[in-house]
Amino acid sequence: MLWARDLAHAFGAVQVLDGITFSLDRGQTLVIFGPNGAGKTTLLRVIAGLIRPRRGSAEVKGGRRAIGWIGHQSQLYGQLTVIENLRFWASLYDVPAGTVQERATALIARLGLERQTQQPVRTLSRGQAQRASIARALIHDPAVLLLDEPFTGLDRLAAEELRTLLGELAADGRASVLVTHSVEEGTELATEIAFMRSGRFAAHGPRAGRDAAALAADYRRIMAGA
């Protein structure tokens, strides 16, 4: 579903990605842990085609149409209602008009936004806006999800709901790349784990049953060796 081969990128003289290689199949979730400035978001942006890498290539089966992006910004228009936003984004992905309403209704129900459907996005709380953002990212039924710190700003309950939803999406066969600086947040979802430091994968492999505590210990050990 997703291939990254020897990705390298620099902003001026600062090397932000250096030799990143991995691939993901259906249902796999790669969780990338790393401190701020490790190059995690840049990696996602390269995969999404927002940044042209200096070296290497990234390929997503189905191209941009197959990508759903969830970040800490909702990418929604504050003046438009939740349903108007969903209709707009669906139209950009050429989702048939008959399907849009059906899919939007299902997503709104799944994300508990029934009462906010006709509300302008600017009036939503942070948690509601994040849920609307997830609906936006899923409205075209993407096969690959790119998740940039998706738990930022969510309360405990909302974060738990998001984890459950992401687990269900992976079970549906979607491949996901989730980047976060918090080992506690993404562990449960991971089938693959990578620790990122200074633009490189300092460690990368299957999660192999490790829990958050074991991963936190590995993370501290690897980062201490920087």
Place this chain on the structure above:
Amino acid sequence: MPDLLRHAWLVARKDLQVEFRSRTALTLALVFTALVLVVFEYGRDPTAVPTLDLAPSILWVTFSFAAVLALNRAFHAELENDALEGLLLSPISRSSLFWGKLGANLVFVALVQLTGLALFVLFFDVPVWRVWWPLILVMVLASVGFIAVGTLFSAMVVRTRFAELMLPVLLLPFLLPPLIAAVTVTAKLLGGRPLSEVLGWLRLLAAYDLTFVTLATLLFPATVTE
């Protein structure tokens, strides 16, 4: 081609929907237009220079600065929740995005110009009715190329710290050729000269439009891709 235009229409419709909900930039541009015309009407000595000699310059200076105000908003709504990133992630082409923005800006500026023209007639009592269609033609020809450049620059500066100041500074040199042509043609038309006398200027404006719409369409993808 049909996809390019269809996606451009979706972007333009969304832009206008967002703008008509907030009405911030539209109100600002209309108030600015009214204020400038009021200042010119009451702040000058009508016996010093005949109104008809001064009117074309007043009209086009007002239009130009109101258009700059309008252009500042072109990409501003996209920054609110980083919706621009969502647009760039979507499968629509960069050219569709540019044409959508250009279309919305043209509608927006046309509204400001038509209101400005009505106020201009009201304040200055200039006989525009007998030359209304050539005047509309000049307004269209003088606006298209300039707004194409403005849309391009608006995308370039939107993430800079002083976007509102940068845009006019970058744009004004490009505004001079259509402004000079528009003032000259308007003066001749209001002075009762035949349309054949200004055909050269109209051709110049058409060439300017063709050149800058083409250049801006070609350059736009580079301004939004890192």
